[in-house]
Amino acid sequence: MVAAGTALIELVGVNKSFGDTRVLTDIAFAIRSNEFLTLLGPSGCGKTTTLRILAGFERPDSGDVRFEGASLLDVPSYKRRVNTVFQRYALFPHLDVFENVAFGLRLRKTPEKEVRKRVDNALRTVDLDGYGKRWVDQMSGGQMQRVAIARAIVNEPEVLLLDEPLGALDLKKRKEMQIELKDMQKHLGITFVYVTHDQEEALTMSDTIIVMREGVIQQIGSPTDVYNEPRNAFVADFIGESNILPGRMEQDYAIVFAGHAFPCVDVRRADPDVDVVIRPEDITLAAPTESGLNGRVASVVFKGVHYEMRIESDGFEWTVHSTDRADEGAAVGLSFDPEDIHVMDRSAHSPGAHGPTA
Amino acid sequence: MKLRWMAYPYVLWTVVFTIAPLLLVAWFAFTTMQPDGSTVFTFSGFEKIVGGDRVPLDLLGLQKIFGITLDVPLYLNIFVKSLQIALLSTLACLAFGYPAAYLLARRTANRRGGTDLLLLLFVIPMWMNALLRTYAWLALLEPNGIVNTVLSAVGLPRGQFLYNDFGIGLGMVYNYLPFMVLPIYSVLVKVDRSVIEAAEDLGADRRHVFTRVTLPLSMPGVMSGINMVFMPAMTTFLIPNLLGGGRYMLIGNVIERQYMIARDWTTASALSIVLLVFVLASMKFLTRYEKGNEGGGVLL
Numbered sequence: 339m340v341a342a343g344t345a346l347i348e349l350v351g352v353n354k355s356f357g358d359t360r361v362l363t364d365i366a367f368a369i370r371s372n373e374f375l376t377l378l379g380p381s382g383c384g385k386t387t388t389l390r391i392l393a394g395f396e397r398p399d400s401g402d403v404r405f406e407g408a409s410l411l412d413v414p415s416y417k418r419r420v421n422t423v424f425q426r427y428a429l430f431p432h433l434d435v436f437e438n439v440a441f442g443l444r445l446r447k448t449p450e451k452e453v454r455k456r457v458d459n460a461l462r463t464v465d466l467d468g469y470g471k472r473w474v475d476q477m478s479g480g481q482m483q484r485v486a487i488a489r490a491i492v493n494e495p496e497v498l499l500l501d502e503p504l505g506a507l508d509l510k511k512r513k514e515m516q517i518e519l520k521d522m523q524k525h526l527g528i529t530f531v532y533v534t535h536d537q538e539e540a541l542t543m544s545d546t547i548i549v550m551r552e553g554v555i556q557q558i559g560s561p562t563d564v565y566n567e568p569r570n571a572f573v574a575d576f577i578g579e580s581n582i583l584p585g586r587m588e589q590d591y592a593i594v595f596a597g598h599a600f601p602c603v604d605v606r607r608a609d610p611d612v613d614v615v616i617r618p619e620d621i622t623l624a625a626p627t628e629s630g631l632n633g634r635v636a637s638v639v640f641k642g643v644h645y646e647m648r649i650e651s652d653g654f655e656w657t658v659h660s661t662d663r664a665d666e667g668a669a670v671g672l673s674f675d676p677e678d679i680h681v682m683d684r685s686a687h688s689p690g691a692h693g694p695t696a
Numbered sequence: 697m698k699l700r701w702m703a704y705p706y707v708l709w710t711v712v713f714t715i716a717p718l719l720l721v722a723w724f725a726f727t728t729m730q731p732d733g734s735t736v737f738t739f740s741g742f743e744k745i746v747g748g749d750r751v752p753l754d755l756l757g758l759q760k761i762f763g764i765t766l767d768v769p770l771y772l773n774i775f776v777k778s779l780q781i782a783l784l785s786t787l788a789c790l791a792f793g794y795p796a797a798y799l800l801a802r803r804t805a806n807r808r809g810g811t812d813l814l815l816l817l818f819v820i821p822m823w824m825n826a827l828l829r830t831y832a833w834l835a836l837l838e839p840n841g842i843v844n845t846v847l848s849a850v851g852l853p854r855g856q857f858l859y860n861d862f863g864i865g866l867g868m869v870y871n872y873l874p875f876m877v878l879p880i881y882s883v884l885v886k887v888d889r890s891v892i893e894a895a896e897d898l899g900a901d902r903r904h905v906f907t908r909v910t911l912p913l914s915m916p917g918v919m920s921g922i923n924m925v926f927m928p929a930m931t932t933f934l935i936p937n938l939l940g941g942g943r944y945m946l947i948g949n950v951i952e953r954q955y956m957i958a959r960d961w962t963t964a965s966a967l968s969i970v971l972l973v974f975v976l977a978s979m980k981f982l983t984r985y986e987k988g989n990e991g992g993g994v995l996l
Contacts, residue, residue, distance in 0.1 A: 428890035432912045442898035
C-alpha cells in the first residue's frame with residue numbers, strides 16, 4: 339500500500355447515502371502523485387460517486403478528503419486543482435472546439451496569446467490539430483472525447499478525473515484510446531483517477547486498481563496483484579474468468595476441494611470454509627488418471643487465441659482455456675500447479691460457488 | 697410519400713383562413729369604393745398614413761427630458777407609441793420572466809417526476825379567457841375600484857391606474873408574462889446538468905456559470921419568448937380598448953376603429969399591411985441571432 343508521505347490525495351472513512359440508499363461505506367485510499375489509479379466495479383458500486391466527491395460535485399456524509407494534507411471538503415469544485423472528463427463528454431454546445439478547450443483558461447483571464455498557444459498545444463496532444471473552428475455537434479464520438487480530454491488537460495490540473503471516458507466508443511477505437519491515454523498520462527506527468535467497469539481496460543492502463551462492490555472497497559493493488567492474488571471470490575470473478583469452488587484448508591500448504599487433496603503455496607490456519615480460485619488458463623488437460631481429477635469435455639468454443647472448453651466433473655463445470663484442443667465428449671484429466679491455486683476467505687458473495695463439497 | 701394526402705386538409709385550411717384573408721386585406725388596401733358602387737385602384741390609404749394631421753411625437757422622455765418637440769404624422773406617432781409600449785412590456789416580461797423560468801427549471805431539475813405546483817399556478821391563468829382576465833384588472837384598477845378603495849381605507853391617496861401608460865403596460869405584462877416564461881423554462885430544463893458541472897469543474901463560479909453557459913444556452917428560449925410577447929403586444933387592441941377606456945390609442949385599436957367605426961377599410965387595410973410588414977421584419981431580425989431554434993414558436 340501507499341506510504342503516507344507520498345500521498346497527493348487521501349480519502350479517509352468516506353460515507354455517503356442518497357436518501358435511504360447507502361452508496362459508499364468507509365471508503366479509504368490514497369492517490370500518489372503521477373499515478374494512474376482506476377476505480378473498478380460493476381454499475382452501482384459507487385465508483386462514480388467516489389469520483390464526484392473528488393471533483394467536488396458531491397459532499398460525503400462523513401469522512402474527509404485531503405489534498406496534500408489539507409481538507410478539500412469546503413473547497414468548491416471550481417477552486418479545486420482537478421479537472422474532469424465526463425462520461426458523456428459534457429461539451430458546451432454553444433461554443434466551437436477552440437472555445438470549449440479555452441473555457442478554463444479564459445476564466446482565469448489568461449492573455450490571448452497564451453490561450454492560443456496552450457489550446458493549440460492541447461489540441462495537438464489529442465490529435466485534433468486544425469479542428470478549432472468546428473462545432474462540437476459536427477464531430478464523432480471519438481473526436482468529442484478528445485475535445486473533452488483537451489479541455490481538461492489544457493488547465494494543467496494536478497489530477498485528472500475520468501468517468502468511463504471510453505464507454506461510448508467502439509472496441510477498436512477504445513483500444514487505441516487506452517494506449518493514447520496511458521501515453522498521455524506518462525508524458526504529461528498528471529495523476530489520473532479513472533473510473534471504469536471494464537476489467538480489461540483497468541488491467542491495461544492502471545498502476546493501481548481499486549475494486550469496489552456495493553459501495554465497499556474489495557481490494558486495492560496493482561493489476562498483477564488483483565489478478566493473481568484476488569482477495570475474495572468477487573474480485574476473482576469480476577477480474578478475468580475464474581473457476582471458483584468451495585474448499586477446506588487442512589493445514590499450511592494443504593487444501594481439499596473437488597473431492598481431492600492438493601498441495602498449495604498458502605500458509606493459513608485450518609478452515610473448513612474457504613474459496614478456491616483457479617484461472618482457466620492455468621489448467622492443463624491431459625489423459626485421465628486413476629487418482630487425479632477427471633472430467634468429460636462438455637463443449638469447445640474457438641476464441642481466436644485459445645479454445646474455451648467446459649469440462650464436466652462431478653457436478654462442477656470447469657472453464658479451461660488452452661491452445662490445445664480436446665474433443666467434445668472426451669474423458670480428460672485436469673491438473674494445475676500448486677502456485678495456481680488461490681485460496682481466499684469465504685465471503686457473503688461467492689459467485690458460482692456451487693459444485694462438489696470438499 | 698404515401699401520406700401526402702394527409703396534408704391536403706391543412707393546405708385547404710391555410711388557403712381559407714390565412715392566404716385568402718391576407719389577399720382580401722391587400723385588395724382593400726389598394727382599392728376604394730366610389731359613390732356609384734364601382735371599385736377603383738388607389739394609394740389613398742397609404743397616403744393618409746404618411747400624411748394627415750401632424751402631432752408632436754409622443755416618445756418617452758423626448759419632450760420631458762430632452763425638450764425636443766418633433767411634429768410627425770398622426771399615424772406614425774401612434775405607431776411609435778405602440779412600438780415603445782410593446783418594447784417596454786417585452787423588456788418587463790423578460791426582466792420578471794427570466795428569473796421565474798430559471799427558478800421553475802431548477803425546481804423541475806431537483807424533483808423526480810410529478811407536476812410542479814408552482815408551474816401549474818403559473819399556467820392556470822392562461823386557461824382563462826384573456827378578455828375576462830383583463831376585465832378583472834378593470835375592476836381592480838378603476839377610479840372607484842378595489843385598489844383605490846383599499847388605498848383610501850388605509851389613508852393613502854387614490855391613484856390613477858387606468859387609461860395611461862401604466863395601466864396598459866401592466867395589462868400587457870400580466871397577459872403576456874407566461875408566454876415569456878414558458879419558452880425560456882422549456883429551454884432551461886433541457887440544459888444538461890453535466891454541462892453546468894463541466895463549467896464548475898473548469899473553474900466557473902456561480903456567476904460565470906450563468907453568464908458563460910446557462911444564459912447563452914437559454915438564448916433560443918429568450919428569443920422565442922421575445923417573439924411571443926412582442927408580437928401580440930404590438931398588435932393588441934383588446935388591452936388598450938379596455939384598460940385605455942377608449943382614450944388610449946395604439947396601432948391595434950386604431951385599425952379596429954378604422955374597420956368597425958370609421959368604416960374606412962382602405963386606410964385600415966393599409967395600416968394592417970404596414971404593421972404586418974413591420975412585424976415580419978422584426979421577427980426576421982430576431983431569428984437571425986438564433987442558432988438552432990429549439991425554443992419553439994418561431995417560424996421565420
